[in-house]
Amino acid sequence: MxxxxxxxxxxxxxxxxxxxxxxxxxxxxxxxxxxxxxxxxxxxxxxxxxxxxxxxxxxxxxxxxxxxxxxxxxxxxxxxxxxxxxxxxxxxxxxxxxxxxxxxxxxxxxxxxxxxxxxxxxxxxxxxxRQHGVERGKVNRDGWQSRWNALMNQPEATVPLTIRGIKELGNDPIPDFQTLGITEQLAAVHRRETDLTGGTSQAHQWLDSFLSGRGKNYSKELSSPTTAYTSCSRMSPYLAWGCISMKTLYQAMVRKRDEVRATPAKQRGNLISLASLKAFDARLHWHCHFIQKLETEPAIEFQCFHASCEALRRPGANHARLEAWMSAQTGYPFVDACMRALQTRGWINFRMRAMLVSFAAYDLWIDWRDLKTVLARQFIDYEPGIHYSQLQMQSGTTGINTLRMYNPIKQGADHDPQGSWIRHWIPELNHVPDEFIHTPWDAPLLNTGTYPQPIVDHKQAIAEAREKFKSLRQSSEHKDEAARVYQTHGSRKRPARKNTRTSTTPR
The missing domain is CATH 3.40.50.620 (HUPs)
Known part of the structure; x- marks a missing residue:
């Protein structure tokens, strides 16, 4: 029965x-x-x-x-x-x-x-x-932040200690990936060595260690790959696959913030800083802000936010450059080191993700649609709403955001001045002196072996990219469409200062 x-x-x-x-x-x-x-x-x-x-x-x-x-x-x-x-x-x-x-x-x-x-x-x-702060239906962005805050401050749902199940149903085994027909894109290239293990208990271990001190310098150290693996929360895959809820995460952050505020400044010692908690709080909001874009306009998986940007690049047009970028053979050490780290670990901090996409989009002039599945398979925290939104933001096709053209040489010098990160991931360059580690092509009589020369000239490529966007953005049609994009998707918070960068999800 x-x-x-x-x-x-x-x-x-x-x-x-x-x-x-x-x-x-x-x-x-x-x-x-x-x-x-x-x-x-x-x-x-x-x-x-x-x-x-x-x-x-x-x-x-x-x-x-x-x-x-x-x-x-x-x-x-x-x-x-x-x-x-x-x-x-x-x-x-x-x-x-x-x-x-x-x-x-x-x-x-x-x-x-x-x-x-x-x-x-x-x-x-x-x-x-609703699982996050994302809203369905016709969404008015005015007041979105206040509605997000109201939702996250509601009590968590309480699941009873016992649930009436169906007796004849057992706990099924999980099929292996070969049986399911799942492939591994990089099996023959890099061995996966991720330190991120699935499950709610793991989510809480990462969160607890972050809030109890590991994230003390988060606001200062989240941008460099040499410090981000330790100082960032690493919560992004646990949010992406729902091992922990945004509400649980947000309320834990609020409790810690209240604790730090109640502690006299001289007694805070190794407590996480208020600046780091503020930076983390902002990224929790941005997480849902970017997913909301895909919920509101599903077409951004396939089409540029701004219609006029469709004329900029042609999907599939730069296959050889795409292959070099994917295989970490661009000739730019910091770019290639970050790509190898991502391919091995399945995670890298936001600024380096942005740099990888920026380099592909502006230096190599690769269409963002050629990057989307390649990177989706690298990211253990693949979240479609953030993924498509950020690919387009870092490629300049939203029509409303500042063009983020990262200089890979400067990024390397800023975040890996001695080249230890580069040498770890690109052992071919172990013999290169510190002064040339970011530009080995400048070293006189230096043999870099199998490591390639730069695939493009960065200064020239960026100058050409800027000129193309300048011509595009000057038209009245572009401005009208940009107004539509902003009205539909733009954040209503006070604009960031010029040249600031924003992340999208807790890292």
Whole structure:
């Protein structure tokens, strides 16, 4: 006999039990089936990598254990969402589907529309809750920040200690990546050595160590790859895959800020600084601000924010340069070192991500669409809304932001003056003297072996890029379209000072 009124909780990018409102609401209404689906159309897509699968699997291992302890084992299925849901509906009297809203790529958007149609046809009610500060529907950016603050200060959702599950359903094993048909883009190039392990417990370990002192100098050290791995929060993958909620993270930051403020300045010692907490708080807001752009305008996955920017670059036009950039063979040591670090570790700090994209976009004149899947598969914290927004911002195609043209030589000199970072990742240059480590081509009679000469002249490439954008931005049509982009997507906070840089997600 089918159990009455079964509640189906669909886990997607929310792999946790704490502060999980769909699970809490479902548990209050009847027997619960917690479900995770490995969808072939998504996990074999060009933007998915074994790196993501490994983090998801680690998170599911912990999630499954937590749900078992509560009495509702996690059901794992392989198949397209509507087919999996239909089969479960035949086996159980599913009356309600619960989930968090997801702002993903075009595949997940179409999948969600198909699920909505299936629910309507089968008479299954589908309730979605906001996971971040992202809003659906026609969003007025005026007041968005205050609405974000109001949401994040609400109490966390409380999931009961015990949940009524379905007895005949066991805790399913997780298929391996070969069985699922997942490929690893860089398996033959670099071995993955990430220190970021999936799961809520890992999220809290990183967060606790950051707030208890590791992030003391965050505001000063987040920009350099030599210090960012230690000083940054490293929370971005845990937010991207939902191992921890934004609300949990934000409220922990607020509690720590209150503690620091209540401590006399002379007694703060190794406490995280208020400046670092302020910088971290800003990035929590920016995280949702950028995802909101994709939610509001899904077309930015494929089209430039600003229509006139479509004429700037042609996708697929600079394949040889793209290959050199991807394989860390541009001839610019700091750029190539950062690319190798990213490919090996699956994470690098925001400024270096911005530099990598800026170099590809302005120096190599590569279209941002040629970069999107390449980088998505490198980032363990791949979040589509941030990803597409930032690719376009660093490529100059938003039409409303300052052109961010990073000088790779200056960036290297600023953040790796002695070249230790470069030598670690590019051992071919170990013999290069410090004075030439950022410009080995300037060293007289120096043999750099297999390491290439610069692929382009930076000064010349940037001058040409500036001229192209100058011509584009002078037209009245460009200004009219820029006004539309700002009205739809622009931050309503006070503009940043000239030449400042902004990050997008907790790093």
């Amino acid at each position: 089918k159990p009455a009124c079964v509640q189906l909780v669909w886990f997607k990018r929310d792999l946790r039990v704490e502060d999980h409102r769909p699970l809490a609401e479902a548990a209050a209404r009847g027997p619960v089936i917690p479900l995770y689906i490995f969808e072939p159309s998504i996990i074999t897509a060009p933007d998915f990598d074994r790196l993501h699968y490994t983090f998801i699997k680690e998170s599911l291992d912990e999630l499954g254990q937590a749900l078992c302890e509560k009495g509702a084992p996690l059901v794992i299925r392989v198949g397209e969402a509507t087919a999996v849901l239909e089969k479960l509906r035949h086996q159980h009297n599913i009356t309600h589907l619960w989930s968090h809203m997801e702002t993903g790529n075009d595949l997940t958007f179409k999948r969600d529309r198909a699920v909505a149609a299936w629910c309507s046809h089968q008479g299954v009610e589908w309730t979605e809750f």
